[in-house]
Amino acid sequence: MRQLRLGLAERYAGAGALVLAGLAIRWGLDPIFASNHAYTVFYPVVILSAYFLGARPAVVATALSAAIAYGRFARPAFQIKADLDSLTSLLFFVMTASVAIYFITGMAKAVAEKTLAQAKAERLAQSHATLFGELNERVTNHLQLVAALLQPAGQGRAR
Numbered sequence: 606m607r608q609l610r611l612g613l614a615e616r617y618a619g620a621g622a623l624v625l626a627g628l629a630i631r632w633g634l635d636p637i638f639a640s641n642h643a644y645t646v647f648y649p650v651v652i653l654s655a656y657f658l659g660a661r662p663a664v665v666a667t668a669l670s671a672a673i674a675y676g677r678f679a680r681p682a683f684q685i686k687a688d689l690d691s692l693t694s695l696l697f698f699v700m701t702a703s704v705a706i707y708f709i710t711g712m713a714k715a716v717a718e719k720t721l722a723q724a725k726a727e728r729l730a731q732s733h734a735t736l737f738g739e740l741n742e743r744v745t746n747h748l749q750l751v752a753a754l755l756q757p758a759g760q761g762r763a764r
Contacts, residue, residue, distance in 0.1 A: 611658070620662035623650045624669045631678060643678035644670070644698040651702040655709040663710070667702040671695060 611619065627650040631638070634646065647670035655663035676683060679691050686692070 616658045616662045617665060619658050620654045620666040621669065623654055624666050624673065626650070627670060628673055628677075631674070635678070638678075640678075640680035643674040644694060647671075647674055647698070648702070648705070652705055652709060655706045656713060660706055660710040663702075663706045667699060667706065670702075671699055674698065 624647070627647045631643075631646040634642075638645070650670055651663055651667050654666040658666075675686070675691065675695050679686055679694065
Protein backbone atom coordinates (compact mmCIF):
# COMPACT_ATOMS: atom_id res chain seq x y z
CA MET A 606 0.00 0.00 0.00
CA ARG A 607 1.19 3.50 -0.64
CA GLN A 608 0.32 4.50 2.88
CA LEU A 609 2.74 6.94 4.33
CA ARG A 610 4.86 5.55 7.14
CA LEU A 611 3.16 7.57 9.86
CA GLY A 612 1.97 6.73 13.32
CA LEU A 613 -1.71 6.43 14.08
CA ALA A 614 -2.04 9.95 15.48
CA GLU A 615 -0.23 11.46 12.50
CA ARG A 616 -2.48 9.63 10.04
CA TYR A 617 -5.62 10.97 11.72
CA ALA A 618 -4.08 14.44 11.97
CA GLY A 619 -3.31 14.22 8.25
CA ALA A 620 -6.92 13.36 7.52
CA GLY A 621 -8.01 16.34 9.60
CA ALA A 622 -5.57 18.59 7.76
CA LEU A 623 -6.92 17.42 4.41
CA VAL A 624 -10.46 18.16 5.60
CA LEU A 625 -9.38 21.65 6.68
CA ALA A 626 -7.76 22.19 3.28
CA GLY A 627 -10.99 21.06 1.62
CA LEU A 628 -12.95 23.43 3.84
CA ALA A 629 -10.69 26.34 2.90
CA ILE A 630 -10.99 25.55 -0.80
CA ARG A 631 -14.76 25.15 -0.62
CA TRP A 632 -15.06 28.35 1.37
CA GLY A 633 -13.06 30.14 -1.29
CA LEU A 634 -15.33 28.73 -3.98
CA ASP A 635 -18.51 29.68 -2.10
CA PRO A 636 -19.20 32.74 -4.30
CA ILE A 637 -19.06 30.49 -7.37
CA PHE A 638 -20.80 27.38 -6.04
CA ALA A 639 -23.26 29.14 -3.68
CA SER A 640 -25.69 26.49 -2.44
CA ASN A 641 -24.69 23.96 -5.11
CA HIS A 642 -21.90 21.42 -4.86
CA ALA A 643 -21.68 21.33 -1.07
CA TYR A 644 -19.75 18.04 -1.14
CA THR A 645 -17.77 18.27 -4.40
CA VAL A 646 -14.51 19.58 -2.96
CA PHE A 647 -14.51 16.92 -0.24
CA TYR A 648 -14.31 13.94 -2.62
CA PRO A 649 -10.58 14.47 -3.26
CA VAL A 650 -10.10 14.77 0.50
CA VAL A 651 -11.58 11.31 0.99
CA ILE A 652 -9.65 9.83 -1.94
CA LEU A 653 -6.31 11.23 -0.82
CA SER A 654 -6.97 10.14 2.76
CA ALA A 655 -7.81 6.61 1.63
CA TYR A 656 -4.80 6.31 -0.64
CA PHE A 657 -2.12 7.83 1.56
CA LEU A 658 -3.44 7.45 5.11
CA GLY A 659 -5.55 4.29 5.10
CA ALA A 660 -9.17 3.28 5.49
CA ARG A 661 -9.86 4.45 9.03
CA PRO A 662 -8.47 7.98 8.61
CA ALA A 663 -10.44 8.17 5.36
CA VAL A 664 -13.63 7.22 7.23
CA VAL A 665 -12.89 10.03 9.70
CA ALA A 666 -12.28 12.41 6.80
CA THR A 667 -15.60 11.33 5.29
CA ALA A 668 -17.49 11.94 8.53
CA LEU A 669 -15.87 15.35 9.08
CA SER A 670 -16.37 16.37 5.47
CA ALA A 671 -20.00 15.29 5.51
CA ALA A 672 -20.69 17.18 8.73
CA ILE A 673 -18.97 20.34 7.49
CA ALA A 674 -20.56 20.28 4.04
CA TYR A 675 -24.03 19.53 5.45
CA GLY A 676 -23.77 22.09 8.22
CA ARG A 677 -22.03 24.95 6.41
CA PHE A 678 -22.46 24.63 2.65
CA ALA A 679 -25.87 23.00 2.19
CA ARG A 680 -28.46 25.76 2.41
CA PRO A 681 -29.69 27.05 4.77
CA ALA A 682 -26.29 27.13 6.41
CA PHE A 683 -25.85 26.27 10.08
CA GLN A 684 -29.33 24.77 10.39
CA ILE A 685 -30.70 21.25 10.62
CA LYS A 686 -32.01 20.30 7.19
CA ALA A 687 -34.57 17.54 7.07
CA ASP A 688 -35.66 18.04 3.47
CA LEU A 689 -35.26 15.20 1.02
CA ASP A 690 -32.72 17.02 -1.20
CA SER A 691 -30.31 17.75 1.65
CA LEU A 692 -30.55 14.26 3.13
CA THR A 693 -30.21 12.60 -0.29
CA SER A 694 -27.09 14.64 -1.06
CA LEU A 695 -25.61 13.77 2.33
CA LEU A 696 -26.40 10.07 1.94
CA PHE A 697 -25.03 10.03 -1.61
CA PHE A 698 -21.76 11.61 -0.47
CA VAL A 699 -21.36 9.14 2.39
CA MET A 700 -22.14 6.14 0.17
CA THR A 701 -19.87 7.14 -2.71
CA ALA A 702 -17.08 8.04 -0.31
CA SER A 703 -17.46 4.65 1.37
CA VAL A 704 -17.26 2.85 -1.95
CA ALA A 705 -14.21 4.90 -2.91
CA ILE A 706 -12.51 4.07 0.39
CA TYR A 707 -13.26 0.37 -0.03
CA PHE A 708 -11.89 0.15 -3.57
CA ILE A 709 -8.93 2.50 -3.15
CA THR A 710 -7.65 0.82 -0.01
CA GLY A 711 -8.32 -2.62 -1.51
CA MET A 712 -6.42 -1.81 -4.69
CA ALA A 713 -3.57 -0.20 -2.79
CA LYS A 714 -3.30 -3.30 -0.61
CA ALA A 715 -3.31 -5.55 -3.68
CA VAL A 716 -0.57 -3.48 -5.31
CA ALA A 717 1.52 -3.64 -2.13
CA GLU A 718 1.07 -7.42 -1.91
CA LYS A 719 2.00 -7.79 -5.59
CA THR A 720 5.10 -5.68 -5.05
CA LEU A 721 6.17 -7.84 -2.11
CA ALA A 722 5.52 -11.03 -4.06
CA GLN A 723 7.51 -9.70 -7.01
CA ALA A 724 10.44 -8.78 -4.76
CA LYS A 725 10.32 -12.25 -3.20
CA ALA A 726 10.26 -13.88 -6.64
CA GLU A 727 13.22 -11.77 -7.78
CA ARG A 728 15.23 -12.76 -4.69
CA LEU A 729 14.37 -16.42 -5.32
CA ALA A 730 15.34 -16.14 -8.99
CA GLN A 731 18.64 -14.52 -8.02
CA SER A 732 19.43 -17.26 -5.52
CA HIS A 733 18.60 -19.90 -8.13
CA ALA A 734 20.81 -18.14 -10.67
CA THR A 735 23.68 -18.17 -8.16
CA LEU A 736 23.04 -21.84 -7.37
CA PHE A 737 22.96 -22.81 -11.04
CA GLY A 738 26.11 -20.79 -11.69
CA GLU A 739 27.93 -22.72 -8.95
CA LEU A 740 26.54 -26.02 -10.26
CA ASN A 741 27.69 -25.16 -13.78
CA GLU A 742 31.19 -24.38 -12.50
CA ARG A 743 31.39 -27.67 -10.59
CA VAL A 744 30.13 -29.72 -13.54
CA THR A 745 32.64 -28.00 -15.82
CA ASN A 746 35.49 -28.78 -13.41
CA HIS A 747 34.39 -32.41 -13.10
CA LEU A 748 34.10 -32.81 -16.86
CA GLN A 749 37.60 -31.36 -17.30
CA LEU A 750 38.90 -33.85 -14.71
CA VAL A 751 37.14 -36.75 -16.43
CA ALA A 752 38.45 -35.60 -19.83
CA ALA A 753 41.99 -35.42 -18.43
CA LEU A 754 41.68 -38.92 -16.96
CA LEU A 755 40.35 -40.33 -20.20
CA GLN A 756 43.18 -38.99 -22.36
CA PRO A 757 45.80 -41.58 -23.33
CA ALA A 758 48.90 -41.45 -21.12
CA GLY A 759 51.15 -39.62 -23.60
CA GLN A 760 48.75 -36.92 -24.84
CA GLY A 761 48.28 -35.05 -21.57
CA ARG A 762 52.00 -34.06 -21.33
CA ALA A 763 53.74 -31.09 -22.96
CA ARG A 764 55.30 -31.73 -26.36
